[in-house]
Amino acid sequence: MVCSANESVYWMHVQRHAFDLSVGSMASFSGMMLAMLYERDVPTFFAPLLVLLLGGIVGAVSGLLVTRLRIPSFLVTLGMLSIFSGLALTVTDTRPVPILDDDFSAIFWNGSIFGIQAPILWTLDLAAAGYYLLHQMAFGRWVFATGGNPVAAQFSGVRTNAGNQSCVTC
Numbered sequence: 685m686v687c688s689a690n691e692s693v694y695w696m697h698v699q700r701h702a703f704d705l706s707v708g709s710m711a712s713f714s715g716m717m718l719a720m721l722y723e724r725d726v727p728t729f730f731a732p733l734l735v736l737l738l739g740g741i742v743g744a745v746s747g748l749l750v751t752r753l754r755i756p757s758f759l760v761t762l763g764m765l766s767i768f769s770g771l772a773l774t775v776t777d778t779r780p781v782p783i784l785d786d787d788f789s790a791i792f793w794n795g796s797i798f799g800i801q802a803p804i805l806w807t808l809d810l811a812a813a814g815y816y817l818l819h820q821m822a823f824g825r826w827v828f829a830t831g832g833n834p835v836a837a838q839f840s841g842v843r844t845n846a847g848n849q850s851c852v853t854c
Contacts (some may be wrong), residue, residue, distance in 0.1 A: 686689040703757070706764035713768040715737055728787040
Protein backbone atom coordinates (compact mmCIF):
# COMPACT_ATOMS: atom_id res chain seq x y z
CA MET A 685 0.00 0.00 0.00
CA VAL A 686 2.79 2.41 0.88
CA CYS A 687 4.54 1.70 -2.43
CA SER A 688 1.47 2.44 -4.55
CA ALA A 689 0.70 5.59 -2.56
CA ASN A 690 4.31 6.65 -2.96
CA GLU A 691 4.07 5.97 -6.70
CA SER A 692 1.29 8.54 -7.10
CA VAL A 693 3.23 11.05 -5.02
CA TYR A 694 6.37 10.25 -7.02
CA TRP A 695 4.65 11.19 -10.28
CA MET A 696 3.45 14.46 -8.78
CA HIS A 697 7.05 15.29 -7.88
CA VAL A 698 8.35 14.21 -11.30
CA GLN A 699 5.86 16.49 -13.01
CA ARG A 700 7.13 19.35 -10.85
CA HIS A 701 10.75 18.47 -11.69
CA ALA A 702 11.44 17.81 -8.02
CA PHE A 703 12.26 14.61 -6.20
CA ASP A 704 11.33 13.60 -2.67
CA LEU A 705 14.24 11.73 -1.16
CA SER A 706 12.51 11.31 2.20
CA VAL A 707 9.75 8.96 1.03
CA GLY A 708 11.46 5.75 2.16
CA SER A 709 12.48 7.00 5.60
CA MET A 710 9.06 8.58 6.14
CA ALA A 711 7.39 5.29 5.17
CA SER A 712 9.55 3.34 7.62
CA PHE A 713 8.98 5.91 10.37
CA SER A 714 5.22 5.86 9.72
CA GLY A 715 5.08 2.08 9.86
CA MET A 716 7.10 2.09 13.05
CA MET A 717 4.80 4.72 14.60
CA LEU A 718 1.76 2.67 13.60
CA ALA A 719 3.19 -0.43 15.25
CA MET A 720 4.01 1.52 18.41
CA LEU A 721 0.49 2.97 18.53
CA TYR A 722 -0.93 -0.56 18.29
CA GLU A 723 1.39 -1.64 21.13
CA ARG A 724 -0.29 1.05 23.23
CA ASP A 725 -3.78 -0.26 22.36
CA VAL A 726 -4.85 2.62 20.11
CA PRO A 727 -8.01 1.51 18.22
CA THR A 728 -7.46 -0.19 14.86
CA PHE A 729 -9.09 2.48 12.72
CA PHE A 730 -7.80 5.48 14.70
CA ALA A 731 -4.06 4.67 14.59
CA PRO A 732 -3.70 4.87 10.77
CA LEU A 733 -5.48 8.23 10.82
CA LEU A 734 -3.00 9.54 13.38
CA VAL A 735 -0.11 8.31 11.24
CA LEU A 736 -1.59 9.95 8.12
CA LEU A 737 -2.00 13.17 10.08
CA LEU A 738 1.64 12.97 11.15
CA GLY A 739 2.69 12.45 7.52
CA GLY A 740 0.60 15.44 6.45
CA ILE A 741 2.18 17.64 9.10
CA VAL A 742 5.68 16.58 8.07
CA GLY A 743 4.80 17.19 4.42
CA ALA A 744 3.38 20.61 5.27
CA VAL A 745 6.58 21.55 7.09
CA SER A 746 8.64 20.37 4.10
CA GLY A 747 6.37 22.28 1.76
CA LEU A 748 6.71 25.48 3.77
CA LEU A 749 10.48 25.16 3.74
CA VAL A 750 10.45 24.71 -0.06
CA THR A 751 7.83 27.30 -1.02
CA ARG A 752 8.20 30.02 1.59
CA LEU A 753 11.87 29.88 2.54
CA ARG A 754 12.89 28.88 -1.01
CA ILE A 755 15.16 26.06 0.15
CA PRO A 756 15.63 23.60 -2.75
CA SER A 757 13.40 20.53 -2.39
CA PHE A 758 16.42 18.28 -2.82
CA LEU A 759 17.98 19.68 0.36
CA VAL A 760 14.75 19.72 2.35
CA THR A 761 13.89 16.13 1.51
CA LEU A 762 17.48 15.00 2.09
CA GLY A 763 17.29 16.59 5.54
CA MET A 764 13.93 14.93 6.25
CA LEU A 765 15.40 11.60 5.14
CA SER A 766 18.15 11.96 7.74
CA ILE A 767 15.79 13.17 10.46
CA PHE A 768 13.25 10.38 10.08
CA SER A 769 15.79 7.62 9.57
CA GLY A 770 17.45 8.73 12.79
CA LEU A 771 14.15 9.11 14.63
CA ALA A 772 13.01 5.62 13.62
CA LEU A 773 16.23 4.14 14.97
CA THR A 774 16.28 6.28 18.11
CA VAL A 775 12.65 5.82 19.15
CA THR A 776 12.80 2.04 18.82
CA ASP A 777 16.35 1.59 20.13
CA THR A 778 17.00 -0.21 16.82
CA ARG A 779 14.63 -3.04 17.75
CA PRO A 780 11.96 -4.29 15.33
CA VAL A 781 8.38 -3.34 16.22
CA PRO A 782 5.90 -5.79 14.69
CA ILE A 783 2.29 -4.91 13.86
CA LEU A 784 0.31 -7.57 15.71
CA ASP A 785 -3.19 -6.15 15.24
CA ASP A 786 -5.33 -8.80 13.50
CA ASP A 787 -7.92 -6.35 12.17
CA PHE A 788 -5.21 -4.23 10.56
CA SER A 789 -3.63 -7.32 9.03
CA ALA A 790 -6.97 -8.47 7.63
CA ILE A 791 -7.68 -5.08 6.09
CA PHE A 792 -4.29 -4.29 4.60
CA TRP A 793 -2.41 -7.47 3.76
CA ASN A 794 -3.95 -10.79 4.77
CA GLY A 795 -7.52 -10.21 3.64
CA SER A 796 -9.17 -10.70 0.28
CA ILE A 797 -12.34 -9.65 -1.52
CA PHE A 798 -13.76 -11.89 -4.24
CA GLY A 799 -10.53 -13.87 -4.10
CA ILE A 800 -8.32 -10.86 -4.83
CA GLN A 801 -5.71 -10.18 -2.16
CA ALA A 802 -5.97 -6.92 -0.20
CA PRO A 803 -2.58 -5.48 -1.25
CA ILE A 804 -3.56 -5.80 -4.91
CA LEU A 805 -6.86 -4.02 -4.25
CA TRP A 806 -5.14 -1.24 -2.28
CA THR A 807 -2.59 -0.79 -5.06
CA LEU A 808 -5.30 -0.57 -7.72
CA ASP A 809 -7.38 1.84 -5.61
CA LEU A 810 -4.48 4.17 -4.91
CA ALA A 811 -3.22 4.05 -8.49
CA ALA A 812 -6.74 4.92 -9.73
CA ALA A 813 -6.97 7.76 -7.20
CA GLY A 814 -3.57 9.09 -8.29
CA TYR A 815 -4.56 8.89 -11.95
CA TYR A 816 -7.84 10.68 -11.25
CA LEU A 817 -6.08 13.35 -9.20
CA LEU A 818 -3.43 14.05 -11.85
CA HIS A 819 -5.42 13.59 -15.07
CA GLN A 820 -9.04 14.43 -14.29
CA MET A 821 -8.88 17.27 -11.77
CA ALA A 822 -7.74 20.88 -11.98
CA PHE A 823 -5.05 20.11 -9.41
CA GLY A 824 -3.36 17.76 -11.88
CA ARG A 825 -3.37 20.43 -14.58
CA TRP A 826 -1.76 22.83 -12.09
CA VAL A 827 0.92 20.25 -11.29
CA PHE A 828 1.64 19.65 -14.99
CA ALA A 829 1.67 23.39 -15.72
CA THR A 830 3.97 24.13 -12.80
CA GLY A 831 6.33 21.32 -13.79
CA GLY A 832 6.32 22.26 -17.45
CA ASN A 833 7.03 25.96 -17.06
CA PRO A 834 6.53 27.53 -13.64
CA VAL A 835 6.89 31.11 -14.89
CA ALA A 836 4.30 30.66 -17.64
CA ALA A 837 2.01 28.85 -15.20
CA GLN A 838 2.30 31.74 -12.75
CA PHE A 839 1.49 34.27 -15.49
CA SER A 840 -1.51 32.10 -16.45
CA GLY A 841 -2.93 32.44 -12.95
CA VAL A 842 -1.78 29.13 -11.49
CA ARG A 843 -0.78 29.49 -7.87
CA THR A 844 2.51 27.65 -8.22
CA ASN A 845 3.47 27.94 -4.55
CA ALA A 846 0.15 26.42 -3.48
CA GLY A 847 0.59 23.60 -6.01
CA ASN A 848 4.13 22.90 -4.83
CA GLN A 849 2.98 22.99 -1.21
CA SER A 850 0.20 20.49 -1.98
CA CYS A 851 2.55 18.12 -3.81
CA VAL A 852 5.08 18.10 -1.00
CA THR A 853 2.35 17.70 1.65
CA CYS A 854 1.02 14.59 -0.09
